[in-house]
Amino acid sequence: MALLPILHYPDPRLHTRATEVTEVDAQIRKLVDDMAETMRAAVGIGLAATQVDVHKRLIVLDVSQDQQHLQVFINPKLVSKDGIQEREEGCLSVPGIYDRVTRAERIVVEALDREGKPFTLEAEGLLATCIQHEMDHLDGKVFVEYLSQLKQNRIKTKLRKRARETL
Numbered sequence: 208m209a210l211l212p213i214l215h216y217p218d219p220r221l222h223t224r225a226t227e228v229t230e231v232d233a234q235i236r237k238l239v240d241d242m243a244e245t246m247r248a249a250v251g252i253g254l255a256a257t258q259v260d261v262h263k264r265l266i267v268l269d270v271s272q273d274q275q276h277l278q279v280f281i282n283p284k285l286v287s288k289d290g291i292q293e294r295e296e297g298c299l300s301v302p303g304i305y306d307r308v309t310r311a312e313r314i315v316v317e318a319l320d321r322e323g324k325p326f327t328l329e330a331e332g333l334l335a336t337c338i339q340h341e342m343d344h345l346d347g348k349v350f351v352e353y354l355s356q357l358k359q360n361r362i363k364t365k366l367r368k369r370a371r372e373t374l
């Protein structure tokens with residue numbers, strides 16, 4: 208397995224729309240494993256392929272306490288959603304920034320697992336937020352884009368400054 212570099216906002220590549228995975232083969236499974244390792248090393252609960260500059264519709268997440276319950280969604284589709292929840296979100300591509308985002312409280316999602324087998328999952332609460340956040344990445348959307356323009360500008364300035372300082 209290998210750790211993959213994570214793109215940081217406002218990198219324009221984060222706004223790429225990912226394409227469907229046509230076949231869940233060994234290459235895709237390696238990507239899943241590398242993404243899981245990268246997410247755990249960065250102490251995140253979710254990661255979309257977009258964030259590691261691979262523009263395929265694939266996300267991994269683990270919202271469990273013990274971090275031993277990896278969930279893989281290949282070509283995820285939102286079948287239904289209802290209710291509203293507001294939750295503080297963060298993102299491995301926007302380090303150190305946390306803010307509240309309103310999303311659906313309950314969702315039903317269809318996807319393929321690591322073996323390419325279709326499944327349907329009903330999710331609510333944190334898991335539902337996390338899936339919606341990661342699916343947004345596949346459409347080129349970062350959570351800060353739900354915030355006011357003023358906040359987005361502040362975040363961009365802060366992260367650009369930090370990127371310069373770490374060069």
Ligand code: NI
Nearest residue numbers: 297298299300
């Ligand atoms: Ni994110």
